[in-house]
Amino acid sequence: MxxxxxxxxxxxxxxxxxxxxxxxxxxxxxxxxxxxxxxxxxSKNVTPNMDNASAIIQIPRTQLVGWPIMTQDGARNFKGVVEATQKLPYEAEVPSYIPYGYQLYTARHDRNDVLEVVYYKRNAPIYQAGEKFITNVMAYRMGYSLDTVRDTAYIPAKYKDYEWSEQGESGKVYYAGNPGVQLIRSITWTEGGMAFSLFFLEPVKAVDAEFYKEHVVPVKNIDSSRYELLGNYPVTKISNKTIDEYNKERMIP
Missing domain, CATH: 1.20.5 (Single alpha-helices involved in coiled-coils or other helix-helix interfaces)
Structure with missing residues (x-):
């Protein structure tokens, strides 16, 4: 019992x-x-293809400091794209076209094998409530998986952005932005066994975002003189002439 x-x-x-x-x-x-x-x-203007259930993991990274324009804690920065790509275990690709007036801000490694290249529009600040904000920024990332290239500092819901996906030639392409007015803030896709992402701090027209996406090419295919794309701007040698010598040269005989 x-x-x-x-x-x-x-x-x-x-x-x-x-x-x-x-x-x-x-x-x-x-x-x-x-x-x-x-x-x-x-969501009031949700399109029929909206799923909002992203297949990409989103875990906020605590080490970010003012991403994407500021330097990250723990990320290694390089002088230019070429130097950064030489340290990667794969053949890197970068955009061959960027928005007009933009130039490279920094190239760096994140999580050891993710290439991150940040471009910004120089001398184009926007002032809001008396404070200076730089909103003209485009960030590009390349790596082995969707989960790592889609930078988790950007969480669409915080920007009140929608998420959706469409079937591309090599798999699903993930978007975030406002489809109702054809504005894109983020694109993430895979191709050739690698993953890529583009992020625009200020949303751009969908047709422009697709154009930048379609023109990502191997670094070796870009002319080394395209400093706005690759960085490593040439350093102008400082003359050893004195001020008096300069003044004498400018004097009219």
């Missing part, structure tokens, strides 16, 4: 533990479902 009661108690305890495990699993999954539901409920 006592053995029967003991077995019954063990069965009840086991069922209790099993129930707790199911509750824990639901608790872990719930925030993701809740976030997606919130986005869907707040």
């Amino acid at each position: 006592s053995k029967t009661i003991y077995k019954s108690i063990l069965a009840v305890v086991a069922m209790g533990l099993l129930s707790v495990s199911y509750v824990s699993a639901d608790t872990v999954d719930q925030p993701v479902s809740t976030n997606n539901s919130a986005v869907l409920s707040n």
Whole structure:
């Protein structure tokens, strides 16, 4: 009799533990479902292809400092794209076209094998509420997987952006932005076994974003004189002449 009661108690305890495990699993999954539901409920101009359930993992990185324009903690910066790509275990590709007036800001490695190249429009600040903000920035990333190239400092919901995907030639292409007005802030895609992403701090027209995406080429195919794309601007030698010597040269006889 006592053995029967003991077995019954063990069965009840086991069922209790099993129930707790199911509750824990639901608790872990719930925030993701809740976030997606919130986005869907707040979306007024959602296109039919919108899924909002990105297949790309989004885990905020705590080491980012003013990404993408500022230097990251723990990221290695290089003088130019060529120097940065020489340290990578794959043949790197970068955009061969960037927005008009833009130039390379920095080339760096993130997570050891992710190439990140940041371009910005020089002398084009925007002032908001008396503070200076640089919004003319384009960031490009290349690596082995979608999860690493889509920089998680950018979380679409925080920008009130929508997410959707379309079938491309080599797989799904993931977008974020405002499809209602044909504006793109982020594109992520795969090709040739590698993953790529483009991020525009200020959204650009969809046709322009697609153009930059379609013109990503191997670094070796870009002329080395394209400093705005590759960096490593030539250093002008400082003359040893004195001010008096310069003044004498400028004097009219």
